[in-house]
Amino acid sequence: MTTIRDVAKRAGVSVATVSRALNGKGYVHEDTRKLIDKTIKELSYKPNEVARSLYKKKSRLIGLLLPDIRNPFFPELARGVEDEMQEHDFRLIIGNADENPKKEISYIETFKQNNVTGVISATNQTEMKHFEDLSFPVVFLDRTSNHYPSVYADGLAGGKMAAREMIRRGSKRICLLRGPVELKTAQDRFKGAIDELCNFNINFNVMTTASFTFADAEKAAAELFEKFPETDGVIASNDLGAAAILHEALKRGISVPEELQIIGYDDIPLSRLLFPPLSTIRQPAYDMGREAAKLLIQLLDGEISEHKNIQLPVRFIERQTTRKVENNG
C-alpha cells in the first residue's frame, strides 16, 4: 500500500509538507501543492481518512487579531469571520491587541505556538516584520497591505460620500472629526471628505481625536462646540464620535438636523437606536468579516495567489440626523 512517505519521497518534499497539503493546515506553496496532487494521483495514494479527519479537527484553528474589542465595529467583523469559519469547520480564537504593538507581537507568538492554520488581522501594524516568515497565511481585514491579501471598505469613497450628502443638504460651515492619525482607514475617509469639500469650495474646520474610544469622543464633542460654535454640519470619523456629537448638541439645545446635521461612519448596531437615529456611511462589517474568512480559506486550499485585495463598497444610510434633500436642491 502506498504511504504518505512514498508520496513525500517521490515529490521530493517532507512528509510534513504532504501532510499540510492534505490537511489544509499550515502554508504550502501553490506549485508544491500542485506537484503533491500530481504525485498522489500517480501513486494512487489514499490518505487514511480517519487519521486525517482527526488531525484536521485538531488543527483547524484560526487566529483573529482585533485592535479594540470595545469598539462595536470590531465584534461585527468578528461575527462575520466566525460564521464563515464555522461553516467550514474551522475554529476561531480572538486576540485583542488593544492598539498596542507589543500585545500584537505577543499574540502572533501565541498563534504560532498554538499552530494556527491561518491568521486574520485587523490591527494597524500591517507592515511590521513579525508578519514575515510565518508558516501560515495572513489576511488583513479592514486594513490594506502591499504585501498580503486583504479585505477592506472604500474609505476614500466613504469620506467623499459623507461630504457630498452634507453639502447637498445645505450645511455650509462644516466640522470634520479626524480620527487617529496613525489609522489609515480613518485617514482615508478624512481625505475623501476634504477632497469633496475643496471641490465645492466649502469652509471647514478640523477636530482631531486621539483614539476611537468613548472617552475621547466625548472630549472632542465638548471641545467642538466651544471652538467652532458656528458649525452647522459635522462629519464624524466613526459612529461613536457622531453619537457623542449628537449627545452634546442636544444637551446644548441645538436642534438636529434643523440647526446641525451629523453624519457618522460605520453603521454600528447602536446607531439605529439613537434618537434621532443617526445618518451614517455604512461599512459592511459583517460581510467584510465573511469575505476575509473566505479569502483565507481559499489561500489554505491553494485556490488563489497571495496578493488578492478585495474592496467592498460603502453606502449612505439616510436616517434623521440629516435633512431631507430639497427637490430643487
Add this chain to the structure above:
Amino acid sequence: MTTIRDVAKRAGVSVATVSRALNGKGYVHEDTRKLIDKTIKELSYKPNEVARSLYKKKSRLIGLLLPDIRNPFFPELARGVEDEMQEHDFRLIIGNADENPKKEISYIETFKQNNVTGVISATNQTEMKHFEDLSFPVVFLDRTSNHYPSVYADGLAGGKMAAREMIRRGSKRICLLRGPVELKTAQDRFKGAIDELCNFNINFNVMTTASFTFADAEKAAAELFEKFPETDGVIASNDLGAAAILHEALKRGISVPEELQIIGYDDIPLSRLLFPPLSTIRQPAYDMGREAAKLLIQLLDGEISEHKNIQLPVRFIERQTTRKVENNG
C-alpha cells in the same frame, strides 16, 4: 545533581505533575502541591530556570469564553480580564460561544488541545459535563456555579434597587422587560424587581425578550407601547433594551422622564451617550473581569481552594431618564 525525576519519584507523583506545580501550568491539587514543595526542599532540587521560564512563557495561555461578543457588556468584562492577565504575564485568547452550547463545547476542546493554563467562562452552561475532568482550573464570570469558583454581581439586589428607585420617583404602572428565561443573571434581576414591586403593591406588566440582541430589543420596545400604552415606567433587563425603549418612546412623542421613566441594567459605555442619558444599575464589568482573573491566578498559584465565590455590588447611576426624587417623597 537532583532532577525533576527524583522529585517525582520521591513524592510519588508523575514528572508532569511536578512540572505543572513548578510552572503554575495546569491544575495541581493543593495537597499534592504542598507535598511537592516539601520534597523539593528535602532534596534541595533546583529547577533549570532557563528551561522553566521558556516553558512558562510558552504555556501561560488563558482561554476566555464569552457568550456574545456583540453585547457591549462582554467586551468590558474581557478588558478587565485582559489587563489583570497582562500584568501577570499571561496571554488571553477569546472564544465567542454565541449563546450556542455546541460552540461552547467546541471551544473547550480547542482550549484543551492548546494546553491552556486555565479558563474563565462567562457562558451559560455552568453545570454542563464538559467542564468536568479538565486538567486546568475554570473560573466562572458573570455567572454563579455550585461547583466552581465564580465572580458575579448581585443581580437580586440590582433588580430590587431598580424597582425601588422607580417607585420612589413616582411610577405607578410599571412594565418589566424580562431577559432570556434561560439566563440566570437576567432572571435574578427580574426576580429582585418583582419582589420589590410586590412589597409595595405596585401594578406591573411583563414583556419577555428572547435574547439580548439589538433586534430583539427593538421588537420588544415596539410591542410594549402597543400592548401596554398606559406604562409610566420601564425597568429594562439590560441597557440595550432600555436604549430601544427610549428610542421608541421619543419616536412616539412620549417625554422622558416626565411621562415615562426608564432604568437600564449594566451601564455599558453607550448609556452615557444616549440623550437623555440613561439612568441604570451599574454592574462593575471591568472590575468583575479583573477579579475573575485574580481568582484564576490564585487558583493556579495554589493560594486558595476551589469554591470561592465573589459577589460584587451593583449601584444605581442616576442620569436623566428618571425624575429627581421629591424632597417630601
